[in-house]
Structure formats: C-alpha cells, structure tokens
Amino acid sequence: MALLSEVRPIVVAAPAAARRTRWLSIAISLLVAVWLGYAFGRGQSLADVSRLYTDVGRLQYTVDTGELVAHFARTGGTLKPLLQAHDGTSLMDYSDWDYQSIVVVDGQRFEFIRLNPSDSVDYARNRIVEGLSSGDWVLSREVVLDGNRATVDFTFLANKPVHDLRVVVAHTEWYYLEVRPSANGFVATVPHATRDEIESGLSKSPAYEVTLTASPAGPALPDLARIGLTNPYGIQSVATQYQLQDPPVGDYVPVAREVITYRAL
Numbered sequence: 001m002a003l004l005s006e007v008r009p010i011v012v013a014a015p016a017a018a019r020r021t022r023w024l025s026i027a028i029s030l031l032v033a034v035w036l037g038y039a040f041g042r043g044q045s046l047a048d049v050s051r052l053y054t055d056v057g058r059l060q061y062t063v064d065t066g067e068l069v070a071h072f073a074r075t076g077g078t079l080k081p082l083l084q085a086h087d088g089t090s091l092m093d094y095s096d097w098d099y100q101s102i103v104v105v106d107g108q109r110f111e112f113i114r115l116n117p118s119d120s121v122d123y124a125r126n127r128i129v130e131g132l133s134s135g136d137w138v139l140s141r142e143v144v145l146d147g148n149r150a151t152v153d154f155t156f157l158a159n160k161p162v163h164d165l166r167v168v169v170a171h172t173e174w175y176y177l178e179v180r181p182s183a184n185g186f187v188a189t190v191p192h193a194t195r196d197e198i199e200s201g202l203s204k205s206p207a208y209e210v211t212l213t214a215s216p217a218g219p220a221l222p223d224l225a226r227i228g229l230t231n232p233y234g235i236q237s238v239a240t241q242y243q244l245q246d247p248p249v250g251d252y253v254p255v256a257r258e259v260i261t262y263r264a265l
Helices: 015-041 043-058 195-199
Strands: 060-064 068-073 082-085 090-094 102-105 108-111 116-122 127-133 137-146 149-158 164-176 178-182 185-190 208-216 225-227 234-245 252-264
Touching (some): 060 116, 060 127, 060 137, 068 127, 068 137, 068 149, 090 185, 090 208, 090 252, 149 164, 164 185, 164 195, 164 252, 185 234
Antiparallel strands (some): 060 068, 068 082, 082 090, 090 164, 102 108, 102 164, 116 127, 127 137, 149 252, 178 185, 208 252, 225 234
C-alpha cells in the first residue's frame, strides 16, 4: 500500500487543449520568422539608424562611399565638411572659421561662424544638409557624395527683400602644395602627409590632384577663385565667391554649385 500511495497520477491533456497549444506554437513561430525577415530586409536601415545615434552622440556625421569620405561636425567651425580620399588623405575642408567665409547682404557682413546652424543627414543618399540663419535669411549648404565626387549646392532663402547678395566660401587645407585658379574654380595638389611632416620637410611630393568646378547661378565674377592664407610651407586657403541680385522673398534660390573630384598622381 505504501508503494501505491507514492504513485503520481498522469494527466493527459484534452484534445482541444492540445490543439490550442499546437496552434499557439505555430503562430509564435510565424511571428518570429516574419520579424527576422523584416530585420534582415531592413538591415541597412537599422545600421544607418545605429550609426546616426552614434554620430549624434559625437556631434559628427560621417558619410563614406568607399572612394570619398565626408566628415561633418555639427558644432564648431571646421569640418563643414572635411573631404578625404579613400586612404585618409585630407583633400579639402569647408571651414567656417576662415575669415573669408562670409555672407554680405546689402552691404552688411556676416561671418559663417556667427550664424545660427541647423543640420541633418541622409545616409541612404550620402547627403548632408546645413542651414546658416541670420533670422532674416538662411544660407543652405547641401553636400552629396557619389563615388569620388562631392557636389556642394548653396541656396539662399530671404524672409524680407534683399537687393544684393554676395557669398564667399573658404576651402582650407593644412597645406595645398600648388593651386591654379581658373575662371570656373581651381585645381590644387595635396600630399599624403601630416602637418608636422610637411613643416619638417619630410614630405614635399603631391599625392592627389583636387579639382573644384563652380557653376554660379548669377553672373560669374572675374576673380571667382582667389588664393587666401599662404606661408612658406604652402597655401592654406582658397576662396570662391558668388553674387545674386534681388532674390525672390520666401523661395529657396540657387546661389552656386561646386563639384569636387580628385585623382591620384
């Protein structure tokens, strides 16, 4: 009798309960499969979102085509953006710190670095957009990378009548070894070297040739490209300038397009 008292009864699930359990397992399996399929299908977008959150934490956007890299700093006056070759060689920096980077509206001078910035990034299209606002107008700079080419579009939005607009854009580098201005831009050479290597004389050979081709929306100025800061080690700044007359109020109008390409020497 003692042995019989230790025997546990075996509970057999009713047929209806077993069917419910089986269908529930199938439904869960289907949901997991759908979620995994969505996740794999959206892998690139999820990676982009992850990278965006990382960049927001660092206050910097980085767009990379494999041939050209753009680093855009959301604060400060450098890296607006910095363009680099695939091997990390610095090609050109759109610097707002440079004294030549200005907007002149009806004779009043505004430095880029003193305007109010806003920005956004679209990793799927390798696109960065920044707005510089005075309160009465906004100058926008849109950068798009495609292969080894960067296209930079400048547009202007006036919130009240403006008669004369002049925009000067500085393109800086630790040292351009040579710069050849032209009627529609300039060609420059850059070394694959650090600033210290150049200044110590360890590197004097150009590694890449950088070409900037400008397409002004208004009349082309005779000195569209002009050389700026220079010292015995090389040229540190080249500016391009553009002019518009009577832009319409309330509409974004193009100021200029700059296309930057490079080739190895």
